Amino acid sequence: MITASDVARRETDVPDLIPARMLNEFAYCPRLAYLEWVQGEFADNLETREGRFGHRRVDRESTRPVPEPEGADGSDAESDCAGATETIHSRSLMLSAPVEGLIAKMDLVDINASTVIPVDYKRGRVPNVPGGVWEPEQVQVCAQGLILRENGYHCEGGIIYFIESRRRVSVPLDEDLVERTRQFILQMREMAASGTMPPPLVDSPKCPRCSLVGICLPDETSLVCGQETATSNGEVRRLMPARDDALPLYVQDQGVTLGKTGDQLAVKRRQEVVQKVKLLDVSQVCLFGNVQVTAQALREITARDIPVCHFSYGGWFHGMTRGMAHKNIELRLAQFALACNDEASTALARRFIVGKIKNCRVLLRRHLSEDPDGCVRQLADLAGRAEKARQPDSLLGIEGTAAKIYFSGYSRLLNGDHVFSFENRNRRPPRDPVNALLSFVYAMLTKELTVTLFACGFDPMLGFFHRPRYGRPSLALDLVEEFRPLIADSVVLRLINNGEVSDRHFISRAGAVALTPVGRRAVIAGFERRMDMLVRHPIFKYRVSYRRVLEVQARLLARTVLGEIEQYPSFSTR
Numbered sequence: 001m002i003t004a005s006d007v008a009r010r011e012t013d014v015p016d017l018i019p020a021r022m023l024n025e026f027a028y029c030p031r032l033a034y035l036e037w038v039q040g041e042f043a044d045n046l047e048t049r050e051g052r053f054g055h056r057r058v059d060r061e062s063t064r065p066v067p068e069p070e071g072a073d074g075s076d077a078e079s080d081c082a083g084a085t086e087t088i089h090s091r092s093l094m095l096s097a098p099v100e101g102l103i104a105k106m107d108l109v110d111i112n113a114s115t116v117i118p119v120d121y122k123r124g125r126v127p128n129v130p131g132g133v134w135e136p137e138q139v140q141v142c143a144q145g146l147i148l149r150e151n152g153y154h155c156e157g158g159i160i161y162f163i164e165s166r167r168r169v170s171v172p173l174d175e176d177l178v179e180r181t182r183q184f185i186l187q188m189r190e191m192a193a194s195g196t197m198p199p200p201l202v203d204s205p206k207c208p209r210c211s212l213v214g215i216c217l218p219d220e221t222s223l224v225c226g227q228e229t230a231t232s233n234g235e236v237r238r239l240m241p242a243r244d245d246a247l248p249l250y251v252q253d254q255g256v257t258l259g260k261t262g263d264q265l266a267v268k269r270r271q272e273v274v275q276k277v278k279l280l281d282v283s284q285v286c287l288f289g290n291v292q293v294t295a296q297a298l299r300e301i302t303a304r305d306i307p308v309c310h311f312s313y314g315g316w317f318h319g320m321t322r323g324m325a326h327k328n329i330e331l332r333l334a335q336f337a338l339a340c341n342d343e344a345s346t347a348l349a350r351r352f353i354v355g356k357i358k359n360c361r362v363l364l365r366r367h368l369s370e371d372p373d374g375c376v377r378q379l380a381d382l383a384g385r386a387e388k389a390r391q392p393d394s395l396l397g398i399e400g401t402a403a404k405i406y407f408s409g410y411s412r413l414l415n416g417d418h419v420f421s422f423e424n425r426n427r428r429p430p431r432d433p434v435n436a437l438l439s440f441v442y443a444m445l446t447k448e449l450t451v452t453l454f455a456c457g458f459d460p461m462l463g464f465f466h467r468p469r470y471g472r473p474s475l476a477l478d479l480v481e482e483f484r485p486l487i488a489d490s491v492v493l494r495l496i497n498n499g500e501v502s503d504r505h506f507i508s509r510a511g512a513v514a515l516t517p518v519g520r521r522a523v524i525a526g527f528e529r530r531m532d533m534l535v536r537h538p539i540f541k542y543r544v545s546y547r548r549v550l551e552v553q554a555r556l557l558a559r560t561v562l563g564e565i566e567q568y569p570s571f572s573t574r
Contacts, residue, residue: 017096020104024140026188030198035212038192040327045211051123054163058107061092069152087112097150104144116153118144125165132169133160142181145173214240217555220540224565238542246281250524252288260297284451289313309447314514317443328457334561339462346392349465353399355482355570357383360406362573363485367413375409415497429512436513441488444527449476456554482570487530495526
């Protein structure tokens with residue numbers, strides 16, 4: 001609940017000046033404006049890239065001086081300009097208007113002795129609407145006109161230039177448009193001060209074209225909140241790609257160097273290039289052991305917001321290099337506040353553990369031909385007990401009991417010989433090949449969720465079930481729980497039962513067992529196949545890859561932490 005003091009504090013936190021481009025977004029979709037302006041979210045799609053390409057010329061700032069407005073220094077503007085009839089074209093002109101509360105970098109401003117005209121470039125064709133311009137574009141160019149007026153220039157209107165049509169459409173700054181624009185300014189400031197994200201649009205044709213649709217999750221949020229989705233067929237639309245085009249790059253050969261060649265990453269061994277990968281095709285870089293990275297490559301990787309994940313030679317995930325921290329400080333503030341609330345933290349932890357126990361039960365039920373010990377029944381009972389647990393210690397005890405029962409059944413699923421005999425879960429270091437496989441795949445899954453949580457704006461180090469511990473990504477481990485049986489344990493089961501790993505893929509030293517480099521390659525290949533596998537979401541019913549599922553769940557967790565969703569919907573296949 002937001003109090004009067006919260007509103008007053010947030011009003012002082014709202015930036016003094018609203019960018020004209022953000023005013024365009026607010027007129028188009030208030031939720032989009034909140035995500036971009038308040039939370040600092042942004043994502044590219046084809047349309048945003050085409051827009052940047054179309055702006056490449058006007059984004060180059062003009063070097064020619066911009067004349068002062070007429071009479072600004074007490075002189076006639078004709079004496080300052082090369083000629084009274086000369087028009088100066090100023091590109092990428094930044095101006096602010098403190099009274100109006102606006103700021104803008106204008107694509108192009110046509111300036112002559114008597115008047116100025118802002119010209120805003122837009123991709124696409126002239127729309128078939130009255131006036132030839134949509135309202136958000138009208139509001140944006142009006143905001144630019146108001147900024148020019150406050151700076152002393154005479155501005156009667158603006159122009160929208162449609163790049164694909166190669167046509168200019170005039171937008172007069174009449175009283176109605178000015179009044180609408182000022183109302184949008186007021187409403188946008190009130191929205192930011194409230195700290196409440198506007199609800200998603202309902203079955204809107206705007207959503208599929210929005211670059212932030214995978215962050216906003218309009219239909220998913222409406223469904224989980226119990227609101228009407230109002231789609232034509234009553235189903236949730238899958239508005240994001242089922243799979244990512246970019247994939248992780250794994251480098252584990254010792255002594256190699258990762259460098260940059262043009263728009264590609266190049267893996268070199270003693271100056272010989274052994275592999276090249278386009279940067280566009282890389283979602284993350286995973287380095288094992290002693291792998292060097294050049295400064296040029298690291299600068300380009302971080303500039304593109306591609307995380308670099310560091311593993312020990314044996315596969316222990318111990319760090320990550322990335323660019324600037326995510327701008328969504330609002331989410332991290334809410335995360336820290338909720339973590340300090342024992343009741344709220346336990347409620348979230350309960351959802352993670354219930355999801356985990358249910359998924360463990362599903363895996364055993366699918367693969368166990370016989371269940372003399374009643375593992376499936378016991379796990380169903382423990383899931384019910386976890387739903388009712390109100391204390392963290394009780395929940396921890398239930399989770400531990402469920403894990404012991406689950407692994408006793410899991411051991412009977414392995415078809416390998418004595419090499420893959422499995423009695424119980426052990427680690428640090430693992431003492432048998434099965435535990436070595438489980439530890440390595442759990443580390444890979446933890447890495448995936450750490451990367452995903454960073455991308456969503458969370459601090460992965462502060463969890464709700466796993467309490468903070470030095471160097472431990474506790475929140476990533478929280479989300480790992482419900483995906484251990486579905487992803488990690490399933491990968492290990494398939495690798496062993498299909499004969500993709502054998503005793504030659506392991507090395508034993510002083511009772512500790514680890515994977516060889518060849519064994520790690522086999523496990524990574526199996527893990528990536530699983531992450532790329534399409535699965536039907538149990539709530540939204542569309543098919544997406546497991547890697548995409550991790551992102552959807554992290555976004556839903558963010559909505560829960562921010563209070564938009566009442567209860568986190570854990571991912572359970574049954």
